[in-house]
Amino acid sequence: MNIIPRPQEIKLKETAFSFGAHLDCTLFCDHIDETLLSRLFRGFTHATSRLAVAHGKETTLNAITFGDYHEQVIELSGEVEYAIHITEQGACIRGDNRVSLLHGYYTFLQMIETDSLEEGREQFSVPCGDVKDWSDVDFRGIDLCIFSETPLSFLQKAIRLCAFYKFTHVALNFWGTLRYDAMEELSWEHAYTKEEIRPVIEEARAMGLEIIPMLNHLGHAAQARDRYGKHVVLDQNPKLALLFEEDGWTWCLSNPETHKLLRKMREELMELCGEGEYFSLGFDEAYSFASCPKCRKKNKQELFLHYINGLAEELKEKGRRGIIWGDMFLDKEKWQLPIWATGRKEHGIYTCLDKLSRDLIIADWQYEIKEGIAESTGFFVENGFDTLVSPWDTVENIDVMTNTCIEKKAKGILTTTWDTLPERLWLIGYVAGKAWNSSHYSTELDDIMVKSAEVLRKTRENGYTGYHNAGWKPNEV
Numbered sequence: 001m002n003i004i005p006r007p008q009e010i011k012l013k014e015t016a017f018s019f020g021a022h023l024d025c026t027l028f029c030d031h032i033d034e035t036l037l038s039r040l041f042r043g044f045t046h047a048t049s050r051l052a053v054a055h056g057k058e059t060t061l062n063a064i065t066f067g068d069y070h071e072q073v074i075e076l077s078g079e080v081e082y083a084i085h086i087t088e089q090g091a092c093i094r095g096d097n098r099v100s101l102l103h104g105y106y107t108f109l110q111m112i113e114t115d116s117l118e119e120g121r122e123q124f125s126v127p128c129g130d131v132k133d134w135s136d137v138d139f140r141g142i143d144l145c146i147f148s149e150t151p152l153s154f155l156q157k158a159i160r161l162c163a164f165y166k167f168t169h170v171a172l173n174f175w176g177t178l179r180y181d182a183m184e185e186l187s188w189e190h191a192y193t194k195e196e197i198r199p200v201i202e203e204a205r206a207m208g209l210e211i212i213p214m215l216n217h218l219g220h221a222a223q224a225r226d227r228y229g230k231h232v233v234l235d236q237n238p239k240l241a242l243l244f245e246e247d248g249w250t251w252c253l254s255n256p257e258t259h260k261l262l263r264k265m266r267e268e269l270m271e272l273c274g275e276g277e278y279f280s281l282g283f284d285e286a287y288s289f290a291s292c293p294k295c296r297k298k299n300k301q302e303l304f305l306h307y308i309n310g311l312a313e314e315l316k317e318k319g320r321r322g323i324i325w326g327d328m329f330l331d332k333e334k335w336q337l338p339i340w341a342t343g344r345k346e347h348g349i350y351t352c353l354d355k356l357s358r359d360l361i362i363a364d365w366q367y368e369i370k371e372g373i374a375e376s377t378g379f380f381v382e383n384g385f386d387t388l389v390s391p392w393d394t395v396e397n398i399d400v401m402t403n404t405c406i407e408k409k410a411k412g413i414l415t416t417t418w419d420t421l422p423e424r425l426w427l428i429g430y431v432a433g434k435a436w437n438s439s440h441y442s443t444e445l446d447d448i449m450v451k452s453a454e455v456l457r458k459t460r461e462n463g464y465t466g467y468h469n470a471g472w473k474p475n476e477v
């Protein structure tokens with residue numbers, strides 16, 4: 001039984017709870033979509049068994065019972081986030097909140113074994129026993145990029161997998177691929193409309209994820225990476241050049257129009273992503289910060305602090321906290337590889353750390369460190385910041401950063417994926433496993449890949465039909 005992420009405590013017996021083409025359940029929770037429960041159940045029983053959902057009166061219990069379960073609802077104690085108790089008569093899942101209950105359900109679904117699919121003699125079983133489960137890292141976020149080359153179906157599959165593997169947060173990172181009302185030139189001609197994105201977000205939220213709006217507020221203003229030189233705004237309308245520093249890479253903070261535009265974009269993203277506690281603000285790799293004739297004349301530290309602390313304040317009024325990348329706060333002269341730092345003397349941004357609002361959360365992205373502990377994370381934590389660790393796409397790096405998170409008592413993990421996710425879909429299951437149960441997790445990447453394919457087929461009632469829609473790449477080679 002390969003459950004991702006692996007539960008902390010699982011004790012199973014030889015006996016089992018069996019059911020056929022129909023299973024009754026009672027849901028004691030108001031805020032769970034019963035069609036989601038039914039659809040997933042259908043998928044995990046090979047489109048063969050149906051789950052009939054009734055609603056119990058005690059809606060604050062955060063529990064689901066299955067079959068003829070007549071024992072007491074499980075009591076949760078200590079750090080346990082959800083527990084499952086399975087008897088030969090039925091089963092009960094209890095969570096300490098709605099999301100934990102969903103997480104318990106995702107574990108339960110992975111415990112279903114198939115005995116017979118013969119019509120009229122359908123039989124499935126779940127081993128009797130107990131699961132008690134909790135996560136080692138509370139905040140388990142992932143930054144997902146929507147590039148021009150990212151099909152909406154891929155985004156949806158990645159998000160389903162993240163939810164099912166018990167991530168808590170997904171940051172949606174659009175690269176000129178979302179159509180804003182604020183300005184036509186903020187998106188490429190093929191960008192998604194909000195109406196196209198909305199159903200993906202609604203499903204993510206129903207599955208227990210919080211969606212974090214993401215918008216680069218300093219560097220990466222091109223809404224592109226620097227490697228191929230695209231610029232979503234200036235390639236379409238050069239007359240908008242003064243929104244940016246002269247190279248177009250960094251927003252110009254001396255232009256009031258820049259601030260107006262970014263505020264509108266923030267509003268639109270918050271509305272689209274729905275309620276939440278965070279906003280990912282970017283602030284990495286702002287190479288040309290304050291280089292235009294107007295910015296040059298100003299005190300750069302004051303310009304920077306006024307801007308970033310103002311953003312923190314504005315978000316606080318909306319009940320949110322800003323997340324910023326940490327690289328520019330690390331002095332390039334002081335930190336050596338494998339710690340990656342982009343803080344330059346000419347920008348002076350790293351000298352602003354003391355005066356930075358502690359409402360801001362620093363995400364320490366470090367991809368080169370593959371052994372030991374990331375001291376940069378410790379540096380931010382010691383400076384009084386809630387800090388997230390951000391690894392990328394090697395198992396060594398993910399292990400180091402997760403271990404750092406736990407050892408340095410950081411707030412959590414915000415893993416990155418950039419352009420490598422379609423080739424390395426194991427990232428989602430690997431990070432989920434490591435962050436949930438850091439000493440017992442699957443390190444077999446092939447196992448994670450085939451399991452993820454299974455989960456994706458089953459989280460949709462009838463799988464993904466058609467060659468180009470099956471799996472997570474449209475092609476085989």
Ligand SMILES: [Zn+2]
Binds near residue numbers: 253295
């Ligand atoms: Zn400027």
